[in-house]
Amino acid sequence: MKKLVVLLLLSGLGFFAKGQTGDAAIAAIDAERQQITAERLKLEEAFDAEDAICYTKFFVNSCLNSVKPRRREAMAGLKLREVALNEQERRQKAADQIRKTEEKSSLEALQQAAERRTQALEDTKEREERTRQKAEERGALQQNEALNANEAANRLQGSKDMARARAEKQAATAEEVKKFNAKQQEAMERKASRDKKQREQTKAPAAPLPASK
Structure with a gap:
């Protein structure tokens, strides 16, 4: 019977605290407890x-x-109200604790989700930066390879030009030597011809034939 009365009182207090949560509900319970104390003093x-x-x-x-039965009955009623009020307070505090835990968990979940999003964005930026750097490195490598190829081609062409110039110079020198030798030979031949003519012109006349007897 006592439990039934407590349940009925709890139902009434639940209606009284309906729509109130947290500090407001606790304040309402405290106000009800003060009311019970005031009624007890009055009784x-x-x-x-x-x-x-x-x-x-x-x-x-x-x-x-x-007088005693009426006193006991009145005080018992107040006591039941206090018991119900204490139970309501316990339930309210438990509900508040659960709510705070859920809010904390929700906040932590939101923070973790935000951190995951931030980390994902940072990872994406890092991957994009690495991709960009690799592309730049490949471009620089290809450019260096092209420059090296051009330099090698230029060096090869330069070597060919130098070899051709040396060959042309050697050929020109050989031609000059050939012309010089030809001139020398021609000069020697002319000199030899002149010398021969001079010898023939200065040759002593032949001795006269002896007289016949």
Whole structure:
């Protein structure tokens, strides 16, 4: 029976605190507890006054005994309200704790999700940066290879040009030597021809034939 009364009181308190959560609900419970305390003091004063009246009567004990059941019943009602109120407070605090835990978990989940998104963005940026750097490195390598190829081709062409120039110079020198030798030979031949003519011109006349006897 007592449990049923407590449940009924809890239902009433639940309706009283309906729509109130957290600090507001606790404040309402505290206000109700203060109301119970005030009612208890008022009842105590009333029953004390009745007891005082009983002491003025002839049948004191009979009068006091008639007051006691009503006092117990009234105080029991207040006690049940206090028990129900304490249970409501316990439930409210438990609900608040669960709510705070859920809010904290939700906040942590949101923070973790935000951190994951931030990390994913950073990873994407790093991958893009690495890809860009690799592309630049490949481009620079290809450019260097092209420059090296051009330099090698230029060096080869330069070597060919130098070889051709040397060959042309050697050929020109050989031609000059050939012409010089030809001129020398021609000069020698002319000199030899002149010398021969001079010898023939300066040759002594032949001796006369002896006279016949």
